Amino acid sequence: MSAPSLICLPTGYRSRSATTADVTALHRLVTACEVELHGRAATGPDAIAADLGSPGVSLESDTVLVHDCAGELAGWGWVKGRRSTVHVHPRHTERGLGSLLLAWAEARARQSGSDRLAQTVSDSDQAAIALLGSRGYSRLVTEWLLEIAMPVEPEVPEPPVGITVRAFRAGDxxxxxQLTEDAFDEWQQRRKTYTEWAQHTVERETFTPVASPVAFAGDQMVGAVLSLDVPGNDEGYVERVAVRRDQRHRGIARMLLRETFRAFYRQGKRDCTLWTHSDTGALSLYERIGMTVRRSSTVYCKALTSSQF
Structure with a gap:
């Protein structure tokens, strides 16, 4: 079964599926959108490569790129199961590309058997919010980007009794x-395979073991913070935080995060960021260790009918 086609593209635009050779162009597109909305770029090319290489993603069927007559990448869409992403370059807005890409994403999700589709949109992107509302999407969860300034080297508390800490190393x-997926099972929709998880964490080029401390009770890993150092970004970034359920409320997460902050500080970083959302219930933890909300996004969701594209 062939993927849905984009129809009624404005004059001068053409579409095709993505390939792995498009990572650099896609990175330029995504960072242009981020700079337009937030004044800075945050996404590294390895994040885009990980999305394109996710298990179960068919580039031919699950992606679409839109180029203008000069060959500039004007927009793209990506679908995996019930999740989608749509970006339109700031120079190509108000031409209907966002509507077409969103309609394509819904059609592809229906075709692949999904009964709903979700997309994350910055709360400052009023045009995207209006578009999603016009197509019947409703708010699902809130996500927050938190930050902490580090003007001086952060202090790290001593580990709780019986807990040892070291940096992540090969073999972990x-x-x-297992630890992070067990922890995330409490709120995520599905458990990731190891291959998918690794592509978005420890196998990324930006994964930073020295800023990724792990905690042990005896020989059992009971806590972990996995961090990234995105090229061209002067901030450290925390990708995952997890503590085994029976070891929570002992200060392990706080200690590991402070260890991460100190490691990034020693690498010359003076800020560190991470994302969390309302289903995790972790916002108060991060606020207690001095993090504040920089900006927010919302996940919007829509039930899909059997109607055709």
Whole structure:
């Protein structure tokens, strides 16, 4: 079964599927959108490569690129199961490309058997919010980007009794996968395979073991913070935080995060960021260690009918 086609593209535009050779162009597109909305770029090319290479994603069927007559990438869409992403370059807005890409994403999700589709949109992107509302999307969860300034080297508390801490090292991958996925099972819709998890964490070029401390009770990994150092970004970034359920409320997460902040500080970073959302219930934890909300996004969701594209 062939993927849905974009129809009624404005004059001068053409579409095709993405390939792995498009990572650089896609990175330029995504960062242009981020700079337009937030004044700075945050996404590294390895994040885009990880999305394109996710298990179960068919580039031919699950992606679409839109180029203008000069060959500039004007927009793109990506679908995986019930999740989608749509970006339109700031120079190509108000031409209907966002509506067409969103309609394509819905059609592809229906075709692949999904009964609903979700997309995350910055709360400052009023045009995207209006478009989603016009197509019947409703708010699902709130996400917050938190930050902490580090003008001086952060202090790190002593580990709780019976807990030891060290930096992530080769051989920790499977235990970190088990720990983080067990923790995230409490709110995520589905459990990731190891391959998918690793592509978005420890196998990324920006993964930073020295700023990724892990905690042990005996020989059992009970806590982990997995961090990234995105090129061209002067901030450290925390990708995952997890503590085993029976070890919570002992200060392990606070200690590991402070260890991460100190490691980034020693690498010359003076700020660190991370994302969390309302289903995790972790916002208060991050606020207690001195993090504040920089900006927010919302996940919008729509039930899909059997109607055709």
């Amino acid at each position: 991958e499977q235990r970190a996968y």
